[in-house]
Amino acid sequence: MTFKIAIIGAGSVEFTRKLFSDILKVPEFEGVEFALTDTSQHNLSLIEKVLNTIKEANGLKVRISATTDRRKAVEGARYVVSCVRVGGLEAYADDIRIPLKYGVDQCVGDTICAGGILYGQRNIPVILDFCKDIREVAETGAKFLNYANPMAMNTWAAIDHGKVDTIGLCHGVQHGGEQIAEVLGVAHEDLDFICSGINHQTWYVDVRVKGRKIGKDELIAAFERHPVISQQEKVRIDVLKRFGVYSTESNGHLSEYLPWYRKRADEIVKWIDMSDWIHGETGGYLRYTTENRNWFETEFPTVLERAKRPLSDYRRSSEHASYILEAIETGRVYRGHFNQKNNGVITNLPSDAIIESPGFVDRFGINMAAGITLPEAAAATCMASINVQRMSVHAAVTGDVDLLKQAMLHDPLVGAICTPEEVWQMVDEMLVAQAQWLPQYADAIPAARERLKMSTVKTRDWQGSARREVRSIEELRAIKQAS
Numbered sequence: 001m002t003f004k005i006a007i008i009g010a011g012s013v014e015f016t017r018k019l020f021s022d023i024l025k026v027p028e029f030e031g032v033e034f035a036l037t038d039t040s041q042h043n044l045s046l047i048e049k050v051l052n053t054i055k056e057a058n059g060l061k062v063r064i065s066a067t068t069d070r071r072k073a074v075e076g077a078r079y080v081v082s083c084v085r086v087g088g089l090e091a092y093a094d095d096i097r098i099p100l101k102y103g104v105d106q107c108v109g110d111t112i113c114a115g116g117i118l119y120g121q122r123n124i125p126v127i128l129d130f131c132k133d134i135r136e137v138a139e140t141g142a143k144f145l146n147y148a149n150p151m152a153m154n155t156w157a158a159i160d161h162g163k164v165d166t167i168g169l170c171h172g173v174q175h176g177g178e179q180i181a182e183v184l185g186v187a188h189e190d191l192d193f194i195c196s197g198i199n200h201q202t203w204y205v206d207v208r209v210k211g212r213k214i215g216k217d218e219l220i221a222a223f224e225r226h227p228v229i230s231q232q233e234k235v236r237i238d239v240l241k242r243f244g245v246y247s248t249e250s251n252g253h254l255s256e257y258l259p260w261y262r263k264r265a266d267e268i269v270k271w272i273d274m275s276d277w278i279h280g281e282t283g284g285y286l287r288y289t290t291e292n293r294n295w296f297e298t299e300f301p302t303v304l305e306r307a308k309r310p311l312s313d314y315r316r317s318s319e320h321a322s323y324i325l326e327a328i329e330t331g332r333v334y335r336g337h338f339n340q341k342n343n344g345v346i347t348n349l350p351s352d353a354i355i356e357s358p359g360f361v362d363r364f365g366i367n368m369a370a371g372i373t374l375p376e377a378a379a380a381t382c383m384a385s386i387n388v389q390r391m392s393v394h395a396a397v398t399g400d401v402d403l404l405k406q407a408m409l410h411d412p413l414v415g416a417i418c419t420p421e422e423v424w425q426m427v428d429e430m431l432v433a434q435a436q437w438l439p440q441y442a443d444a445i446p447a448a449r450e451r452l453k454m455s456t457v458k459t460r461d462w463q464g465s466a467r468r469e470v471r472s473i474e475e476l477r478a479i480k481q482a483s
Contacts, residue, residue: 001028001329004139006077008070008130009084009148010036011043013050013296017307019081020051021314022322024062028330033063037073044068046300053307060311070130075137079325082130082154083147086122087437089290094433095119096283101459102426103417105262105466107252107277108285110149111200112385113413117392118430120153121404122437124396127154131162143328143365145169145321146339151199152354152385155339156393159354167324167366168339168354170199174318176248180207183222183229184214195248196346196357196372199339201257201385202248203378216244232273235261235280243377252280257385259416268465282464290470298473327361334361338368345370348379353386384412399440401431401448425457 005023010016016036023029034051038044048066055062067073074080085092095115096106109115127146134142144166146154155168173195181188186209194206207214223237223246224230230237235255240246247254251272255261261271272280277288296303316322320336327334335358342355345368349355359368374382391407394400405427408414414423428448431438435445471479 002031002033003078003329004033004035004076005325006035006037006073006080006138008037008073008080008082010047010066011038011040012083012085013043013047013303014292015083015147016047017050017054018317018319019321021054021311022316022319023325024054024058024060024311025314025316026322026326026330029062029325031061031063033065035073035077036064036066037068037070039068041068049304050307053304054311057308058311071133071137074130074133076139077134077142078139079143079145080130080134080138081145081147081321082127084123084126085148086119086126087434089286089293091122091434091437092119092286092289094430096286098430098433099414099426100282100462100464101429102422103265103460103462104414104426105265105268105282105464106256106413107262107272107280107282108256109283110285111152111253111257112150112388112392112411113256114408114411114426114430116150116153117388117404117408117411118434120150120389120392121396121441122434123148123150123154124157124393125438125440127158128162128397131158131164131166134162134164141165143167145324147321150389150392151339151356152389153393153396156354156389157397159341160352160393161397165365168199168356169320169324170339170356171319172200172248173202173337173356176202176204176246179229179233180204180219180222180246183226184209184219185222194358194369194372195337197248197355197374197378198349198353198382198385198389199356200249200253201378201382202337202356203243203245203374204248205245205372205374205378207246216240219246228275232275232279234271234273238271243375243381245375245378250278252278252284255280256413258381259412262413263416265465272466274466274468277468280466282467284468287468287470291476294470294473295476324361324366328363328365331363335359336361338366340366340368345372346379347371347373348376349374349382350386352390353382354389384410388412396440399442399444401427401441401444404431422457425452425455428452428455 099114158166181191277284323334395404
C-alpha cells in the first residue's frame with residue numbers, strides 16, 4: 001500500500017518513534033510515506049535521524065521526509081496526526097505557576113482547570129490552521145487524528161470550526177483497563193469492558209472477566225487489597241465508592257477535574273501519593289516533561305543506538321492510531337475508544353459534546369456504539385467539564401475575553417478556590433504572560449495589562465502543597481542505573 005501520513009509536532013521524538021514503529025508492524029504498510037513537520041528544526045532533525053536509523057536497520061521501503069513547511073508535509077496526506085504543544089514548556093510553566101499564586105494547585109493542568117483552559121486557547125487557533133491545510137491540500141477525505149491536549153477542546157474545534165473528519169485519540173482507557181486487570185489478578189486478554197464518558201473522565205460502566213460481570217463491591221475490594229495501587233489511587237478509589245464506577249484517569253489528573261480533593265492546601269497531601277508524579281504531585285507533569293527533555297538532549301546517542309534494534313523485537317503499543325489505519329485500509333475490524341461528537345451515543349450527555357466511548361473501525365471508518373447511559377453522578381461530573389469546554393472553545397475561536405473568564409469561573413476546581421475577582425485577574429495575568437501564543441486576544445492584551453496595574457487582588461508566592469524540584473541529569477542517571 002502507498003499513502004502518505006503527515007505528523008505535525010513530529011519533534012515529540014519518543015511519541016513519533018512509537019507511532020512510526022506501530023504503523024510499520026502492519027505488513028501492508030511497508031511502503032507508506034511519513035512526512036514529518038515541526039516548528040523546531042533541531043527536534044525535527046533528531047527524529048529524522050531516529051526514523052532513518054530504524055528504516056536502515058530493518059531494510060524497510062518506507063519513505064521519510066522532514067520539513068518545517070507544514071503545508072508541504074500535509075499536501076497529499078491521507079492521514080494527518082497532531083501531537084503539538086503550542087508554547088512548549090515555557091507556556092506550560094505559566095499554566096502551573098500563575099494559578100498557584102491564586103491557590104489553584106494542579107498536577108497536570110492540560111485538560112480543563114486553569115492550565116487546560118489556557119492551553120486550549122493557545123492550541124485551537126493552530127489546530128484550525130492545520131484544518132485549513134487539510135481542507136486545501138491533503139487528499140480528499142483525509143482524516144485528522146488528534147493526540148494533542150486538551151483533547152476534547154481541540155477535537156471540538158476541529159470538527160465544528162475546522163470542518164475536517166477528526167478523531168481524538170488518548171491512551172487513558174487502555175491504561176486503566178490494564179490497572180483493573182492487575183488488581184483483579186486476571187490476564188488482560190480475559191478482561192472486557194465498556195468505558196464511556198468524556199476524555200479523562202471516562203467511566204468503566206461494565207467490567208467483565210471471561211463474561212462474568214464484576215460488581216462495584218468486588219472491584220472496590222480488589223483495589224483496596226492491592227498493596228501499591230491502594231495507596232497511589234486514593235481519589236479514584238474514593239470516587240469509585242461514591243459513584244459506583246471507576247475512572248480512567250490517574251489520581252493526579254482526576255483530582256484536578258473535581259471540586260473536592262485539591263481545594264484546601266492541608267487536605268491535598270491526604271489524597272495524593274508522591275511515589276510518582278502522576279499520583280498528584282504539584283506540577284508533576286511539568287517536572288516530568290522537563291526532565292525528559294533534558295535527559296533526551298543529553299542521551300540522544302543512546303536513543304539512536306536503540307533505534308538499530310530489529311522491529312521484529314518491537315511490541316506494538318496500545319496507541320489507537322496504527323489500528324485505526326489498519327482497519328480502514330485492510331478491513332480488519334478494530335474496537336477501541338474514540339473521541340467523537342456525541343450525537344446521541346451517550347443518552348444523558350449533550351449532543352454537541354465531544355465524548356470518549358467505544359467504537360468499531362472498518363473500511364467505512366469509525367462506527368460508535370450508541371445507546372449508553374452513564375450513572376447520574378458520572379454524567380453530572382462530565383457535564384460540569386463539558387460546559388467549561390464549550391465556553392472555552394467558543395472563546396478561543398472568537399477571542400472573547402469575557403467568555404474566557406466565564407469559562408474559568410465555571411471550572412470545578414477553580415470555582416471551588418477562587419472568588420470571581422480573583423478569576424478575572426488570574427485570566428488577565430495568564431493572557432499577558434502568554435500573549436505571543438494568543439493572536440486572537442491581541443486587541444485585548446493592552447487592556448488586561450492596564451487592569452493588572454490597577455488591581456487590588458492579593459496573590460502569594462506559593463509552590464503548592466507537594467512540589468518537587470527538577471532533577472539533574474546526574475540524579476536521573478543514578479536513578480536509572482540503580483533500577
